[in-house]
Amino acid sequence: MAVRLRTPLGGEDVLNLRAGDVVHLSGTVYTARDSAHRKILELAGKGELPLDLGGAVIYHCGPVVRKGCGGYEVVSAGPTTSARMNRYLEGILSLGVRGIIGKGGMNPAPFKGRAVYFAFTGGAGSLAAKSIKKVREVLWLDELGTPEAVWVLEVEDFPLLVAIDANGSSLYGR
């Protein structure tokens, strides 16, 4: 049975999850890949980050988007390989992030006691887009380009697998 969660996530929301649980996530997720992580950490270091990432969920994703008359629409948006973001993991979690969505797994240790890693199936971008209801905002689009910009997305019942839990238990490499 799936656990239904809504962002922002609280400590108890994530501490109760176990690797292998299925979560249906609703609320807001922030896409971020390599360049966005560098940008976020740089601005946070200067106290100039225009986002509150307390309880937030970061999505390792560079979507295909289309600009229509009603604004941006996400066409396809599966996860990218999370291991590239291992080098930013400690920094991003220290901003209060409670969940990271990606594929392929990450270092489990930094998650202990505070956050979880959710996996969505890589390559299944057309399916993921079904759970994305709206683009709320996009940050640094001109500077970083479409794949690397931070897309602030509203999701509904996004079906995710807890792949690394807050005890550091992981589904990878078992």
Add this chain to the structure above:
Amino acid sequence: MLVDAIVEAIRLAVTRIPDDVVSALRKAYGFEESEIARFNLENILKAVEIGKDGSIPVCQDTGTLTFFVRAGVESPYLRGLEGAIVEAARRATREVPLRPNAVDVLTGKNSGDNTGRFVPVVHWELAEGSEIEMAVLPKGGGSENCSALAMLTPGEGWEGVRRFVLERVRECGGKPCPPVVLGIGVGGGADLSLSLAKRALLRRVGERNPDGRIAEIEAELLEEVNSLGIGPMGMGGRTTALDVKIEVAHRHPASFPVGLIVQCWADRRAFLRIKPDGRVEVWQ
């Protein structure tokens, strides 16, 4: 008109996963026992259907557009073909749409239209005759990051190939979106082994090398890769690869190059033929 046909081939490649790949994925779904492996394969099969029905890219990484062109030197369409490919990449980016994936290596600036220095990538081959055949292979970054080259010694030989491939696949785990398809080029030089490996991905899943000795090595290696237990998305299971494809070239006596190109489960491709009278066929 030629540009239209190339745009259609690109659209077909990114929105419709070839039938041979889909049937291998369905077979894997039936074969997996773990709930987690089935969760991932079920998502994959759903995404494939949504892409096909809605004509939208199945994976958001619509890749680096890579073309293999075999051009008949007497074709009246050879002149201007390179320009048509570049124009088609731009149009497909707007119309399909594709994700812009061409980034300047010095400034980090995305060109925004999937074109740039040497991009789209075009491998040219000249042939006799008046037809042009073209394959489009949109190559994703996550799987390409797992590709590798080994300059083995002749003493290591085919046993070395086996060890190198298994070690690399194990090391990459879930990163390249398994179940993967492995393209392997053996011989030639460093560059040729890698380009043969990429070209090998144009073969259908299940289609063996016509040389029976190489076909046998492909089948053995596939079985060994699947015994690693990495499974769909690296979360364990029986299916780590859908297929292994090997292409060979003669080697220098001192060298035994092995190029490995790792392809994700979305083993995308489409083909196009331009007849001398201007008729165009697009297929998968």
